[in-house]
Amino acid sequence: MIEIKNIRKEFNGRVVLDGISGTFKPGNCSLIIGGSGTGKSVLLKCIVGLIKPEGGNVLYNGRDFWSGDKDTKRDIRREMGVLFQGSALFDSKTVLENVKFPLDMLTDQSEEEKMDRAQFCLQRVGLEKAAQRMPSEVSGGMKKRVGIARAIVMNPKYLFCDEPNSGLDPLTSVKIDELIQEITDEYQITTMVITHDMNSVLGIGEDILFLHQGHKLWEGTKDNILDTEVPELQEFLYSNQLVRRMKKSQQ
Numbered sequence: 072m073i074e075i076k077n078i079r080k081e082f083n084g085r086v087v088l089d090g091i092s093g094t095f096k097p098g099n100c101s102l103i104i105g106g107s108g109t110g111k112s113v114l115l116k117c118i119v120g121l122i123k124p125e126g127g128n129v130l131y132n133g134r135d136f137w138s139g140d141k142d143t144k145r146d147i148r149r150e151m152g153v154l155f156q157g158s159a160l161f162d163s164k165t166v167l168e169n170v171k172f173p174l175d176m177l178t179d180q181s182e183e184e185k186m187d188r189a190q191f192c193l194q195r196v197g198l199e200k201a202a203q204r205m206p207s208e209v210s211g212g213m214k215k216r217v218g219i220a221r222a223i224v225m226n227p228k229y230l231f232c233d234e235p236n237s238g239l240d241p242l243t244s245v246k247i248d249e250l251i252q253e254i255t256d257e258y259q260i261t262t263m264v265i266t267h268d269m270n271s272v273l274g275i276g277e278d279i280l281f282l283h284q285g286h287k288l289w290e291g292t293k294d295n296i297l298d299t300e301v302p303e304l305q306e307f308l309y310s311n312q313l314v315r316r317m318k319k320s321q322q
């Protein structure tokens with residue numbers, strides 16, 4: 072479980088996160104949604120330990136990341152998997168080598184063990200046949216799958232996905248969402264996903280946190296989001312034609 076309490080971040084005196092709190096549970100896919108520039112990426116960076124907030128706590132199963140010592144931070148980092156925006160694969164490494172990379176860097180496993188684990192993860196995302204291809208030789212959706220395989224290769228307790236659907240067609244997006252949800256459930260990972268994809272919101276939004284100008288304005292699930300009375304969230308949702316139509320057909 073991840074708990075964030077009162078996260079506050081400012082840049083040069085400008086507050087970009089103002090007292091954000093929330094609880095994220097194992098086996099759940101929690102979405103952070105909101106318009107551009109509302110603080111989603113900064114919040115994620117504060118949670119994964121890339122940006123230090125000015126105030127607040129980030130607790131991983133009760134361990135406070137920011138006030139923890141070097142060993143605590145290292146231990147927590149080892150339990151994280153991250154799917155970066157744009158997948159962030161190494162162009163000069165094969166798909167398999169990309170997936171194996173965290174094991175090469177962070178473990179002293181034998182080559183055979185690392186290969187077995189990397190191949191297992193590639194198989195889990197349905198890419199075993201692409202193991203020897205280069206990233207430039209696979210599609211955008213496949214790159215995301217490689218990114219997911221790499222993110223889970225260390226068997227993480229916590230999985231962070233920054234806009235996993237960006238640049239994908241709607242069908243591939245849904246498949247990526249389903250894969251993230253399946254893996255979350257199968258390994259009981261605490262997963263957080265940043266998105267502004269409405270299909271994801273309505274498809275996998277078991278827990279949704281809506282940010283607006285650095286504030287958390289709403290929290291709920293895909294089942295009650297369309298009933299929101301928060302004007303900023305309504306505006307965000309109903310800028311999407313499909314959602315407008317869904318709401319109309321409900322009435």
Ligand SMILES: Nc1ncnc2c1ncn2[C@@H]1O[C@H](COP(=O)(O)OP(=O)(O)OP(=O)(O)O)[C@@H](O)[C@H]1O
Nearest residue numbers: 082083087105106107108109110111112113114267
């Ligand atoms: N390193 C930084 N220095 C100064 N300001 C920053 C920095 N990083 C982010 N910001 C500012 O913080 C605010 C929130 O940015 P953030 O990247 O979290 O938005 P976002 O919600 O993820 O947007 P998008 O959906 O467009 O990616 C923005 O106004 C941004 O300009």
